[in-house]
Amino acid sequence: MIPVTKPFLPPVEEYEAFVKDIWTRHWLTNNGPLVNELEIRVKNYLQTPHFLFVNNGTIALQMAIRALRLEGEVITTPFSFIATTSSLMWERCTPVFVDIDPDTFNIDPEKIRAAITPKTTGILATHVFGNPCDIEAITEIAKEYNLKVIYDAAHSFGVKYKGQSLFNFGDISTTSFHATKLFHTIEGGGVFTVNAELLKEMAYVRNFGFDGPENFATVGINGKNSEFHAAMGLANLKYIEDILNRRKDTYEYYLEHLQDKNIKFQKIEKNTTYNYSYFPAIFESEEILKKVENYCMMNLIVPRRYFHPSLNTIRILSGNKCPISEDIASRVLCLPMYHVLSKEETNFILRIILRALNY
Numbered sequence: 001m002i003p004v005t006k007p008f009l010p011p012v013e014e015y016e017a018f019v020k021d022i023w024t025r026h027w028l029t030n031n032g033p034l035v036n037e038l039e040i041r042v043k044n045y046l047q048t049p050h051f052l053f054v055n056n057g058t059i060a061l062q063m064a065i066r067a068l069r070l071e072g073e074v075i076t077t078p079f080s081f082i083a084t085t086s087s088l089m090w091e092r093c094t095p096v097f098v099d100i101d102p103d104t105f106n107i108d109p110e111k112i113r114a115a116i117t118p119k120t121t122g123i124l125a126t127h128v129f130g131n132p133c134d135i136e137a138i139t140e141i142a143k144e145y146n147l148k149v150i151y152d153a154a155h156s157f158g159v160k161y162k163g164q165s166l167f168n169f170g171d172i173s174t175t176s177f178h179a180t181k182l183f184h185t186i187e188g189g190g191v192f193t194v195n196a197e198l199l200k201e202m203a204y205v206r207n208f209g210f211d212g213p214e215n216f217a218t219v220g221i222n223g224k225n226s227e228f229h230a231a232m233g234l235a236n237l238k239y240i241e242d243i244l245n246r247r248k249d250t251y252e253y254y255l256e257h258l259q260d261k262n263i264k265f266q267k268i269e270k271n272t273t274y275n276y277s278y279f280p281a282i283f284e285s286e287e288i289l290k291k292v293e294n295y296c297m298m299n300l301i302v303p304r305r306y307f308h309p310s311l312n313t314i315r316i317l318s319g320n321k322c323p324i325s326e327d328i329a330s331r332v333l334c335l336p337m338y339h340v341l342s343k344e345e346t347n348f349i350l351r352i353i354l355r356a357l358n359y
């Protein structure tokens, strides 16, 4: 079977070496030495000032919403993973969906203004598939209306915008290091900010609000991650350049062979060094997508409909209409992309897709 993704795994001896050290120290969690080392190494690699390693990307979003005291209405995108919206609702905010740009698949800033009301406190936007949002336009609107900005940057590890890490933008950026993501720690996530005060607040929140053994600075949660997860991150980080390069090759190969076949591709923002985290293909109609999906399934290839359905159409999230997101969601298929996907497998996938399209 060819799945949509396969987690990268480092040589097992390299993970074991970290585990042996954990056995020696008997320190398993609670801000241990490997968690600290991972935080330092990630900050150095990405050239980003502040980063906290947390237990998943959903908690990262909730910590950011809390730290920025968002309440009332929060403007967000319908074209994302469900955690983007459900984390807002979990924090008792009302998501207000603003439709996306049909080419970049990111929230359309031109439509944000019309959705702002006196109850709006923030914008939570996703850099979809690692493609930077229109940061300048969003920043300007946020300034004008005094709104906080969170970027769900779950797909954005290694992406640079105007020469710096995409995590450096917005009041807070959050990410996920889940096993399905390009850089992973099995389960895990992160919060990034350039604001030292916000970092301090989130550091308290991550550890139950503790400020010393018997004092509490704020109401917190358990957002900590373990030494074993940090060990996986450290072992994987060594290979990140190789991971990024391999994906770039696969992405470009797909693109080259699917050109001029009535398939639409995501338009990547200019001034971006991209991470090639996903390969979304937009077919002409949902019917054609289903035919491609069926051909793939019959050949044990498992692409995924990221992101389908459009979040505003999910009953429990009950949102306003967003025709562009609904349209793209009905026609998008993410093709298999992972480190050990071979040329033969890529050719096989292409052959099956082109056959389904009658080429």
Ligand SMILES: *Cc1c(COP(=O)(O)O)cnc(C)c1O
Pocket (backbone or CB within 6 Å): 056, 057, 058, 059, 080, 081, 083, 084, 126, 152, 154, 155, 175, 176, 177, 178, 188, 189
């Ligand atoms: C994966 C993902 C999340 C959630 O991250 P977890 O680590 O699985 O909790 C949130 N938002 C987006 C856009 C994601 O892709």
